[in-house]
Amino acid sequence: MAAANYGDFxxxxxxxxxxxxxxxxxxxYPFVTACxxxxxxxxxxxxxxxxxxxxxxxxxxxxxSDVLWVVGTITHKMAPVLKTIYDQMAEPKWVIxxxxxxxxxxxxQNYSVLQGIDRLIPVDVYIAGCPPRPEAVLDGxxxxxxxxxxxxxxxxxxxxxxxxxxxxxxxxxxxxRYFEIPDKQLLENTQNPKSNRSTKPGYVYSDENVVVRxxxxxxSPADQRKKEALREES
Amino acid sequence: xxxxxxxxxxxTPRALTALLQQQFPDTLIDFHNHRGxxxxxxxxxxxxxxxxxxxxxxxCKFELMVDLTAVDYFEQHREPRFEMVYHxxxxxxxxxxxxKTPVPEDDCRVDSIHELWxxxxxxxxxxxxxxxxxxxxxxxxxxxxxxEQFEGHPLRKDYPMDRQQPIIELREIDERNQYGRA
Amino acid sequence: xxxxxxxxxxAMHGIVRFTTYVDGETIVDMVPEIGxxxxxxxxxSENSKWIQVIPYTDRLNYxxxxxxxxxxxxxxxxxxxxxxxxxxxxxxxxxxxxSRITDHLTCVGAAAMEVGAFTFFLWFIKAREYLWELIxxxxxxxxTTNWTRFGGNATDLPDGFLDDLQExxxxxxxxxxxxxxxLSKNKIxxxxxxxxxxISKEDALSFGFSGPMLRACGVPFDVRRSDPHSVYDELDFExxxxxxxxxxxxYLVRMEEMRQSISxxxxxxxxxxxxxxxxxxRWVDYPDKKEVYGNxxxxxxHFKMVMEGHQPPKGEAYVAVEGGNGEVGFYVVSDGSGxxxxxxxxxxxxxxxxxxxxxxxxxxxxxxxxxxxxxxMIGGELDR
Numbered sequence: 002m003a004a005a006n007y008g009d010f011x012x013x014x015x016x017x018x019x020x021x022x023x024x025x026x027x028x029x030y031p032f033v034t035a036c037x038x039x040x041x042x043x044x045x046x047x048x049x050x051x052x053x054x055x056x057x058x059x060x061x062x063x064x065x066s067d068v069l070w071v072v073g074t075i076t077h078k079m080a081p082v083l084k085t086i087y088d089q090m091a092e093p094k095w096v097i098x099x100x101x102x103x104x105x106x107x108x109x110q111n112y113s114v115l116q117g118i119d120r121l122i123p124v125d126v127y128i129a130g131c132p133p134r135p136e137a138v139l140d141g142x143x144x145x146x147x148x149x150x151x152x153x154x155x156x157x158x159x160x161x162x163x164x165x166x167x168x169x170x171x172x173x174x175x176x177x178r179y180f181e182i183p184d185k186q187l188l189e190n191t192q193n194p195k196s197n198r199s200t201k202p203g204y205v206y207s208d209e210n211v212v213v214r215x216x217x218x219x220x221s222p223a224d225q226r227k228k229e230a231l232r233e234e235s
Numbered sequence: 236x237x238x239x240x241x242x243x244x245x246x247t248p249r250a251l252t253a254l255l256q257q258q259f260p261d262t263l264i265d266f267h268n269h270r271g272x273x274x275x276x277x278x279x280x281x282x283x284x285x286x287x288x289x290x291x292x293x294x295c296k297f298e299l300m301v302d303l304t305a306v307d308y309f310e311q312h313r314e315p316r317f318e319m320v321y322h323x324x325x326x327x328x329x330x331x332x333x334x335k336t337p338v339p340e341d342d343c344r345v346d347s348i349h350e351l352w353x354x355x356x357x358x359x360x361x362x363x364x365x366x367x368x369x370x371x372x373x374x375x376x377x378x379x380x381x382x383e384q385f386e387g388h389p390l391r392k393d394y395p396m397d398r399q400q401p402i403i404e405l406r407e408i409d410e411r412n413q414y415g416r417a
Numbered sequence: 418x419x420x421x422x423x424x425x426x427x428a429m430h431g432i433v434r435f436t437t438y439v440d441g442e443t444i445v446d447m448v449p450e451i452g453x454x455x456x457x458x459x460x461x462s463e464n465s466k467w468i469q470v471i472p473y474t475d476r477l478n479y480x481x482x483x484x485x486x487x488x489x490x491x492x493x494x495x496x497x498x499x500x501x502x503x504x505x506x507x508x509x510x511x512x513x514x515x516s517r518i519t520d521h522l523t524c525v526g527a528a529a530m531e532v533g534a535f536t537f538f539l540w541f542i543k544a545r546e547y548l549w550e551l552i553x554x555x556x557x558x559x560x561t562t563n564w565t566r567f568g569g570n571a572t573d574l575p576d577g578f579l580d581d582l583q584e585x586x587x588x589x590x591x592x593x594x595x596x597x598x599x600l601s602k603n604k605i606x607x608x609x610x611x612x613x614x615x616i617s618k619e620d621a622l623s624f625g626f627s628g629p630m631l632r633a634c635g636v637p638f639d640v641r642r643s644d645p646h647s648v649y650d651e652l653d654f655e656x657x658x659x660x661x662x663x664x665x666x667x668y669l670v671r672m673e674e675m676r677q678s679i680s681x682x683x684x685x686x687x688x689x690x691x692x693x694x695x696x697x698x699r700w701v702d703y704p705d706k707k708e709v710y711g712n713x714x715x716x717x718x719h720f721k722m723v724m725e726g727h728q729p730p731k732g733e734a735y736v737a738v739e740g741g742n743g744e745v746g747f748y749v750v751s752d753g754s755g756x757x758x759x760x761x762x763x764x765x766x767x768x769x770x771x772x773x774x775x776x777x778x779x780x781x782x783x784x785x786x787x788x789x790x791x792x793x794m795i796g797g798e799l800d801r
Contacts, residue, residue, distance in 0.1 A: 032425055034432050034454055035797055036479035039523070039560055043549075046542040061426075078382045079432060079453045081403045082424050108472070111396045111457040112389050113381070120405040132560055269732045270495050298622045301737075302763040306750055311758070320748065322735060322763070326622075326638055333735065354625030357771045365459075380452035380800055389460060396460055 017150075023067070023093070024146040025055035030066035032086065035073030037100035040132040049135035054142055063089040068145070069122075074102035075115045087122045095145060098124045099138070101131040249273050251332055254294060259285060264337075274333040279319070279345050282336050286348045289323060289332065297323035297332065300351075303358035305338070305366045309392035315339035317368060321348075338368055347373040365390035422785060424453050430527065431796025433770060435785065442781045447774045454796040462760040466726030467493055467751075468567070470760055475561040477762055478798040481520035481741040482562050483512045483552070488738040489760075490565040491646060492747035495736055496729035497567065499701045504692040505569040506647040508555075510685045511582070512564065513738075514678040515552060518589065519545050520741025520793070521671045521678075528668070528790025529600060532609050537596055544592040547585040554578060567727060568702040569695030579686050586679050593675060601669070610664040614776040614788035617662065624775070625768040628743025629674065630792070633659035633666035640739040651688070654681050664791040700728070726755030742766050742793050764798045 031041055045051045045059070060066040063086045075083055087096070098118055101107040104127040106116035118124060125148060128141035248256060252266045252275055262281035267274050277285050289297045302322040309316055317338040324331050338345055347370035349355045359370045360379040367388035370376060378385065384402050387394050422435040432453040438446040458477065462470040474489045475482040487509050494501060501509075526541030549559040554575055556564035564571055600606045616624075621634045631638055639656045641649040657673035659666030695702050703722055708715025731753040737746045743765030750759040769792040776788055 035456075036476050036560065039479060042523075042542060043546065043559075047539050048543055048546045074454060074456055076453060076455055077399065077401050077403075078455065079424065080401065082453075084403055086425060109456045109461065111460055112394070112398055112400070113455050113457050115401070115405075116399075117408075119408060121403070134559070270498065270734050272733070272735055274733075299627070300625055301744065302735075302746055302748060302761070304748065304759075304761050306759045308758070311752055322746065322748070324744075326636065326643075329643055331644070331735075352625065353620070353623040353775075354768050354771065357767060361767075378452075380455040382452070389457065392463075396457075396464055 020150045024149040027056040027068045027095075027142075027145075028058070028060045028066040029056050029068045029070055030061070030063055030086070030090070031059045031070045031072055032083065033070075033072045034075065034079065035102065037072045037102070037132040040130075040135060040138065041070065041072045041099065044135035044138040049139065051139065051142065054139065054146070056142060063087075064091060066090060067094060069094065069096045070099050071096065071103045071118050072099040074107060074109060075118055075121075076113045077115055078113070080115050080121055083118065084121055095125045095149070096122055097141060097145060098127045099141070100133060101129060103127075104129060107131060251275075251295065251330065254292075255285065255288075258288060272333055273331070274335060276335045276337070279336045279338060282319075282321075282334075283346045283348055283351075285334065286321070286351055289334075290351050294328075295325065295332075296327045297325045299324040299326065300348075300354050300358075301331075303355060303362065305362050305368055307366065307390065307392050317343065317366060319345055319362075319368065343367060344369045344371055346371055349373055364388070367391065420782065424450075430789065430794050431799065433789075433794060433796075433799070435773070437777075437782065437785070439782060442783075444777050444780055444782065444785075447777055449770055449773050451770060452800050455800040456797075458762065458801040459760060462757055465757075466755055467729065467757055468727055470757065471565070472561065472563045474762075475563055476797050477764075477801065478520070478740055478742065478745065478795050479560065480523045480795060481516035482560060483509075483516040483556075483564060484520075484738055484740045484745065485762075486562060486565040487513050487647075488736060488740070488745050488747045489749075490567055491738065492734050492736040492749045493567050493727070493729060494701075495734040496732055496749060496751050497698070497701050497727075498730075499568045499696050499698050501569055501647070502693045502696060503648070503690050504573075505694045507685050507689050508570060508574055508694065509565065509647055510649065510652070511682050511689075512552065512555065512562075514682045514685075515548050517739075517741050518675050518678050519548050519552075521675050522548075524741070524790075524793040525668060525671050528787065528793075529606075531786050531790050532606065534600060534606065537599060540592050540596055544589045547588055551578075551582060551585055554581070566695065566702060568698060569693070573694050574689075579689070582682070582686060586682060590676075590679060593672065597672060601672070607665060610668065610787045610791070612661070613664050613780060613784045614791060615661060615663040616772065616776055620772075620775060621662065624772040626743065626772070627768075628739065628741075628765055629667055629670045630743065630769055632656065633670045634662035635660055640737050640744050644737060646736070646738060648685075652681050652684050654684075664787045667791040728753060728755050737763075740765060742769075742795065742798065745798075762798070762801055764801065766792060766794045766799050770794055770799060 033041060043049060051057070056068070069087060069090060071083065098104045102109065102114070103118050106114050110116065115121065126141050126145045128137055130137050248266055249268060251273055255275055256263050259277070259281060262278045262285065264276040264278060266276065289295045300321070301324045302320070304320050306318045306320060307316065308318065315337040317340065319336040319338055321334040322331065323334070336345060345368060347355070347359055349359060349372070357379060359373055360376060362368055363370060363376050364379050364381055365388060381389065382402060385400055418439050420437045420439055422437060424432045424434045434450040434453070436448045436450065437444055458473050461473055471486060471489060474485040477485045522541045522545045526538040530538035552562060553559050555572060555578065556562040616634060618634045618636055621631050621636070626634070627638060635658055637656050637658045642656060654677045657670045657677065659670050699718065700722070704715045704718050709719045729751045731751060733748070733750040735746060735748045737744045744763070745765060746763030748759070748761040748763065749757065752758050773789070773792070777785055780788070
């Protein structure tokens with residue numbers, strides 16, 4: 002792997018091996034509610050085979066799974082159930098928002114639909130589509146595998162738990178490995194308004210990309226405080 | 236191609252409508268056959284007896300209660316505001332019938348017909364849940380599609396579509412507020 | 418003792434919650450709770466134009482979306498009094514029957530998987546892929562098709578479609594034959610589903626059953642026969658009817674219905690006429706692009722139809738189509754303006770889930786799975 006500011010060579014290799022094994026043996030919990038479930042079934046079955054990526058068997062217990070696939074619309078009646086299941090999963094855990102309804106409520110903007118599950122739990126990858134084609138599903142899974150590979154169990158902040166470390170120092174940590182950017186620019190996204198995946202290494206993006214905020218997921222309380230402070234400054 | 240919905244005595248009633256007119260002379264408000272769907276409107280006090288007649292009489296024999304719903308005519312400023320709509324289907328004779336009953340807003344109540352068909356139980360619960368029409372005599376009039384903590388009746392026209400009542404605390408996401416949407 | 422078969426359970430049907438009261442392993446009472454996927458279809462359709470409701474109808478019974486599209490379009494066409502040209506009717510029949518096959522494939526495949534036959538599921542999903550690729554050729558999307566319009570269809574069949582159709586139907590028939598050999602005479606499967614979830618004819622009628630559930634009880638009621646819509650009265654098909662009304666009968670009825678659907682498609686493909694796919698009645702369908710860009714009347718008509726929406730004359734209509742699950746009814750009310758007053762879907766599986774209590778009392782907990790699988794509950798349709 003290219004130079005990462007974790008520590009020495011030994012911890013880097015250890016990180017790489019652990020992440021490699023994590024990303025290719027994901028146990029999924031498919032939280033299937035609606036129509037996207039049909040495309041999930043299509044992606045999981047023999048034609049579009051999700052098993053060749055290692056994400057083979059759905060483990061229908063949150064205690065035994067790594068990835069929570071939230072497939073389909075989540076209504077307000079279902080939201081506490083989703084939160085309970087997310088809380089029951091053991092670290093490290095990742096969340097994939099599958100489909101338009103899980104990402105942002107889809108085209109249902111009414112009294113009963115939760116407008117995106119990131120109002121409730123932190124999400125790692127959003128897969129767009131209504132429903133997304135199985136190729137898009139596999140692309141989203143590969144994106145998640147990239148993100149898992151670039152994490153590490155031993156990070157500078159001293160936390161042994163990779164997802165906790167990610168949630169706390171996510172954006173600053175990743176970006177500081179590749180660029181030297183002042184705090185203000187990072188949090189206000191003034192450095193490259195057209196980039197939408199600044200955390201992904203080695204990719205080249207053209208100017209035609211849709212502009213979205215660069216960090217997917219949520220701001221940790223530390224980031225929120227920093228943003229507040231910056232807003233008050235200016 | 237008929238354009239109007241309610242046609243007074245100038246239109247000839249079809250067989251079922253004539254039968255109902257004969258059996259229940261005071262309760263029939265009007266009838267029509269718009270687009271071939273036989274429809275009768277009855278007073279709401281008589282709905283149970285009319286439905287029982289429709290189910291049991293050998294000339295009607297409506298075994299299937301197909302649909303039970305309500306329509307809110309708030310925007311059309313109609314008095315009475317709601318209208319209960321029942322659809323029936325007979326398998327022995329093959330005919331269909333639509334029975335409508337006006338329900339005023341201030342006395343939002345209809346007699347329940349759940350003893351005639353088992354299917355009516357949940358349909359009436361859903362109608363109460365969505366419209367707030369109370370069914371007297373229903374064994375278990377509780378929320379079916381919405382959750383218990385929900386206040387209001389969503390399918391009424393004066394319930395705003397966007398009013399969400401989340402039962403679990405949600406996180407704030409800055410990006411959403413940037414574009415002015417929830 | 419109360420056991421919750423909770424909203425998030427592994428059966429990939431949808432989200433329903435059963436609070437089951439058991440004595441030992443026998444069920445003494447059960448309270449189903451639904452509404453976990455209530456997405457406000459009816460409220461959304463009141464706030465859209467008539468044509469904007471068609472994508473919402475896709476997501477109702479999402480394993481057979483074309484049947485929902487057809488049902489809703491037929492209801493609004495009834496309000497307009499519009500006639501659909503014959504080629505459009507035949508293509509609607511073909512696409513509708515393909516959708517019905519995908520519905521039964523998903524239902525039987527998932528039910529068999531839960532009972533333990535995993536291979537069945539994989540093969541049926543492969544068969545479903547063949548059919549979805551067909552649907553994609555015509556409408557552009559595998560699942561959420563949004564294909565019918567008022568007075569006809571959005572797109573026509575592409576060239577070479579009918580040959581491709583025949584090839585794929587042969588492949589699907591092969592898969593059906595192989596899977597039939599696997600399960601229909603398999604003692605393990607029969608022991609699991611025979612005499613489980615039995616419901617008598619009178620109870621089924623009282624609960625408002627229709628579709629495969631009612632036919633398995635012995636009542637030959639099919640909306641395609643009793644209220645024939647589009648061109649079903651010109652096509653020749655049989656209605657499979659069961660005897661007892663248990664899960665095994667429903668499985669057999671669905672397997673046979675798939676074969677009947679294949680035969681209907683072949684007949685319709687044979688008889689496919691040439692002609693337009695949209696009615697030329699004005700104000701029902703957008704005018705031809707030549708008119709829109711050619712003269713001012715076409716431009717104004719297009720503009721008014723898009724901005725104000727379709728304006729069916731004042732009235733109400735109820736149309737029932739035979740969906741994969743049963744009688745799917747659309748009740749639409751219009752007041753002459755461009756906004757719908759009421760769009761109501763009559764969900765067939767509403768009645769079945771209501772009857773779950775009746776069907777499971779006296780059976781074991783393990784029997785919930787085959788009974789619920791045979792119901793073919795689709796969350797989008799149940800909760801709308």
